[in-house]
Amino acid sequence: TTPGPWKVIDRRKLYMADVESAVLYTLRREATRYDFLEKEQLSAMKQYVAVLVKYFPGRLPIMNYLRNLDFWLRPKTNVSKSEWEEALRNKNELPNAWLPENPTWVACQGSKRGFPCGLWTLFHLLTVQEALLSPQPHTPPEVLPTMRGYVHYFFGCRQCADHFEAMAAESMNKVRNKDGSILWLWSRHNRVNARLAGTASEDPKFPKIQWPPKDLCWSCQITINGRLMWDERAILRFFKSHFSRGNIYLDFLK
Ligand code: FAD
Structure with a gap:
């Protein structure tokens, strides 16, 4: 993504944009590293999504999205890359559930950061x-x-x-x-x-x-x-x- 103008930030604050962007980056970019998610990789991903549902203090639509994804993922024994990408797309279907497409880095802006x-x-x-x-x-x-x-x-x-x-x-x-x-x-x-x-x-x-x-x-x-x-x-x-x-x-x- 092309960096926008430099943002003036306050180091005492935590910006939702940074942690939400990290979440979307893990799911959209990093989880697609494998052609298939199975065995240990799949259980690591299930555990990660379940922990987000439990402890991520996100905005309501993001939490709804994560709950849908968790519900879909729990019973799976293997997930192909295309199933995963399809799931990420259609978990937006429930009302008031979405995850941004692209990250916005705020306190994490800068070269070699993000x-x-x-x-x-x-x-x-x-x-x-x-x-x-x-x-x-x-x-x-x-x-x-x-x-x-x-x-x-x-x-x-x-x-x-x-x-x-x-x-x-x-x-x-x-x-x-x-x-x-x-x-x-x-x-x-x-x-x-x-x-x-x-x-x-x-x-x-x-x-x-x-x-x-x-x-x-x-x-x-x-x-x-x-x-x-x-x-x-x-x-x-x-x-x-x-x-x-x-x-x-x-x-x-x-
Ligand atoms: P970061 O280190 O990414 O920190 C982000 C922000 O967290 C800081 O701006 C500060 O506000 C806050 N922060 C800083 N220290 C702490 C702290 N102790 N506790 C709480 N908050 C803090 N890069 C390598 O080159 N080699 C490595 O081996 C390496 N290992 C990594 C391991 C992990 C698990 C991760 C997530 C990253 C690793 N990186 C490594 C990347 C590196 O640590 C930095 O994330 C990256 O260089 C960006 O640095 P940064 O200036 O944004 O600060």
Whole structure:
């Protein structure tokens, strides 16, 4: 898609356009990677769509669309690329159900950004929504394993998927609850940021920093004996507010 004029954004806000665009990109562009969806790929896609239905805080027509798709997908044992494309087209049939054709990147605008930025944002949002909507400690976290499956089978950047899988294999099974999921994803994203800082994948307008910076959350970083540390309780408080429904703005949506 041709980039439009530069959008003036507010870094404190979350833009629905970015996370909605990530959703449509996964379904329209990435899920069509295979000629057939079956076995593990199909169950990874089913799990992903089911998690979106449960936790994506989307606009009503988008949620109706996702519910239709989930209902259609659940009983399937294999799905050809043309069936999938046909399903994506005809899930618009129910009243007040649709998914935009093309992405609109807002906070994720810029060179080398767009979808990967949108995907991180979407997954942070889902881990937080899961913690807010289903905080019970005895139910195991669903979003992280779903994200792991999605990235493994569908994320187009294969090198990214391999790196991510290595981090997941090392420690994801130690995550015990929903707050743990939020913190795991936050710290692994920062690890990726540290690895990529100053490399060719950095957009100079958006340097890879350890996030959140002080101007977004002054209490998240504390200095102990001259060393900068993170306060995880403050991080959780900040995430649960930054990635809350109340902080999602509809600007720039068509
Ligand atoms: P992104 O890193 O995409 O972040 C998007 C936005 O999230 C930022 O603008 C910021 O607002 C916020 N943010 C930043 N850090 C955090 C954090 N710790 N917690 C919560 N929010 C945060 N590229 C490679 O070259 N090699 C890789 O191995 C690689 N692995 C990847 C693995 C995954 C799962 C994903 C989704 C992407 C990966 N990428 C990799 C792409 C890379 O991480 C960036 O997404 C891409 O370079 C675009 O960067 P960006 O500036 O938009 O910021």
